[in-house]
Amino acid sequence: QKEVEQNSGPLSVPEGAIASLNCTYSDRGSQSFFWYRQYSGKSPELIMSIYSNGDKEDGRFTAQLNKASQYVSLLIRDSQPSDSATYLCAVNPNDYKLSFGAGTTVTVRA
Amino acid sequence: DADVTQTPRNRITKTGKRIMLECSQTKGHDRMYWYRQDPGLGLRLIYYSFDVKDINKGEISDGYSVSRQAQAKFSLSLESAIPNQTALYFCATSGRGRDTGELFFGEGSRLTVL
Numbered sequence: 001q002k003e004v005e006q007n008s009g010p011l012s013v014p015e016g017a018i019a020s021l022n023c024t025y026s027d028r029g030s031q032s033f034f035w036y037r038q039y040s041g042k043s044p045e046l047i048m049s050i051y052s053n054g055d056k057e058d059g060r061f062t063a064q065l066n067k068a069s070q071y072v073s074l075l076i077r078d079s080q081p082s083d084s085a086t087y088l089c090a091v092n093p094n095d096y097k098l099s100f101g102a103g104t105t106v107t108v109r110a
Numbered sequence: 111d112a113d114v115t116q117t118p119r120n121r122i123t124k125t126g127k128r129i130m131l132e133c134s135q136t137k138g139h140d141r142m143y144w145y146r147q148d149p150g151l152g153l154r155l156i157y158y159s160f161d162v163k164d165i166n167k168g169e170i171s172d173g174y175s176v177s178r179q180a181q182a183k184f185s186l187s188l189e190s191a192i193p194n195q196t197a198l199y200f201c202a203t204s205g206r207g208r209d210t211g212e213l214f215f216g217e218g219s220r221l222t223v224l
Binding site: 033090100 | 143150200217
């Protein structure tokens, strides 16, 4: 079982819709969770971090964490063409390093 | 200038050649990492270093070696390159503790082994 699993997509949504990305992880002791965005041909950049159960909102992005279910998600509201990218879920099972999912590619249709 | 700089950005080489990818950073971070990215497999950790005297293997270290020449410099070597090492390589840095999760990536080095 992979440490971090994501729906591979691609996920296609119309402009203005909500994009919903899901991620599950295997290490129940994980404490820190992150979403990175990677545009085609570019390096990943951090867009959200979440450490406690519940929702965390930042602009049009909402991260949701459920440690009991070992599940973290990212919602992108009012999706824009500029949101078209690959989104990487990352989990920090200890103080040492991140484990990344394979990523979900999102395409926002104008 | 970028905070994390990788050289070369692109490299084509032949099987059996020795290759070095270099990374330097101006973030002032102690922690540095080398990741490899392949389509469908995401980012996989090759090596990581928490300071100049601390080097650790990641999940896919076979065929690779690293050197931490200074706090700001971390290089990755392929002693004898093989075609399945064709990939996009990223260097990254981070702070400590909870900040370990916030990685700052270089622009990537695309390596092709023929």
